[in-house]
Amino acid sequence: MSNNPTMKSVELTNIVKKFGSFTAVDDVSINIKAGEFCTLLGPSGSGKTTLLKIIAGYETPTDGSVKIDNRDVSHVSVEIRNIGMVFQNYALFPHMTIAKNVAFPLEMRKIPKKEIKERVQETLDIVGLSELGERYPRELSGGQQQRVAVARALVFEPDILLMDEPLGALDKNLRQSMQFELKKLHRRIGVTIVYVTHDQEEALYLSDQIVVFNEGSIAQKDAPEKLYNAPNSAFVADFLGECNIFPAKIDGNKALLDNGMALKIYGKNNFLQKIGIRPERLIIGAAAKNCENSFEATIDEVFFLGQGFKYILNANGQIWTAVSQNNLNTEEYKKGEIVSVGFDANDIISLTK
Ligand SMILES: Nc1ncnc2c1ncn2[C@@H]1O[C@H](COP(=O)(O)OP(=O)(O)OP(=O)(O)O)[C@@H](O)[C@H]1O
């Protein structure tokens, strides 16, 4: 990908955006490499769309700078930034055919008619809609309209593609197939993508880098695996997947929980305030007794998830969540049963806040 000359890096430095006295984006710095797929993930109202608009040039930052390909564009207009954007509500022009919708950015750029026709056809091919160019948006399904919006953002060969919850309105199957298509597309054209989603699985699947937002600030940013395996705060651990989180007092190689349980923990520092253990790290049944940490718990609830089971466990008043794979040879435990639960010291995530 790195040999694609149109790929551009994005460097955000100490970006602040205030609306009146309200700070929507609070001192945000992110480096996005050329060709990277970077996802902004965070709860509603955490400043994701505002930051995308700042990159695109639809909003001016109150403070901080935006650099594209090492050039400060903080004061460069939207048109000149050469950025494609798929908005949260991917509004197509209802009175224009699909082909016209996709042609629109090229017409704005005064590209010759013949070239427009070719590029529209090529782009509709890329998103799998080459047969539907003469239809109107209302004659398309939600997923097809979404792909038209992507085509319209790609057709002028942007240096950077910004996508704000582009798959938000789709059902699970269509969403997954679009995620797959998007990933293929990204590999094929190698454009730098800044993507916004609420959906943590989508973020893990698509991204090179995930930036987790909380109330306008960055909670943590890293590669998906690192972020999932080593979240630094309860907020990130919980936002990116499920996590058993308990306040803990650290005493040497022991973590003491509120219910009196003492867990073995390796070389962790005394600054820890909480510990986290992912539900899928918990082992239930006889094998749990061989783990470095094990205890008995009562099964409060069992949920069938299709691909596995989720158990809500009560260990001396402390509630734990465990998930197991739906292997035909795993035992299924019943509500009310008392089981052994275990995990190794290495499965403990240290959380500093
Ligand atoms: N033009 C504006 N004037 C005043 N406040 C605004 C404006 N635009 C956004 N905000 C506020 O800034 C905060 C961040 O908004 P933003 O749209 O960036 O959130 P978001 O993370 O994209 O949320 P969502 O996931 O719901 O789309 C919100 O509290 C919002 O109300």
Ligand SMILES: [Mg+2]
């Ligand atoms: Mg938004």
